[in-house]
Amino acid sequence: MKGFLTSLDRLKPVYDTVYKAVLFICKIFLIGDILITCMAVLGRFVPFIPDPAWTEEVVLTLMTYMAVLSAALAIRKGSHIRMTSFDKYIPKKVLNVLDLIADIAVLALGVVMLIVGWKYAVGIGAKGTYISMPSVSKFWMYFPVPVAGFAMIIFELEAIYRQINKMLGAETAEAGKVKAEPGEKEEKA
Secondary structure, X not given: OHHHHHHHHHHHHHHHHHHHHHHHHHHHHHHHHHHHHHHHHHHHHOOOOOOOOOHHHHHHHHHHHHHHHHHHHHHHHOOOOOOOOOOOOOOHHHHHHHHHHHHHHHHHHHHHHHHHHHHHHHOHHHHOEOOOOXXXXXXXXXXXXXXXXXXXXXXXXXXXXXXXXXXXXXXXXXXXXEOOOOOXXXXXX
């Protein structure tokens, strides 16, 4: 088992690349949100700046992408809010098992988001269009849910791997660490 877990350490660069790609997409969507919102607000008060009707729907769609994708990013860092009041009273082994069960439940949620989200995107989403942009399908409004489900599955598989590694005490130098972004401290998982 230890050899298998050590061989999985080689996947860390793949997880790092997916994390950086999703983070980059979130940053681009945030910049787009800010620019479009500024254009819409200025367009209301400055006569020569246009105020297109599509700005509100695009901002809401980009915000949806950012919300669900950033939730997937938080899985990798372990930065979601969690109940830790009783952690100091529970034996370490029991706590590790409970953390593993929680990780498996979140993985199941990611699978549901992927499958059901895709059905909604191609079902309901394909039937409608944005009111202000009739040529754009509402598929793009529902699409962030399966995308986030996929990202959650990827990051949750890594979290489960780290948790199993921690439970077996076979933690290597790289396996238990999540690489920090510039300006952050590297943390033990």
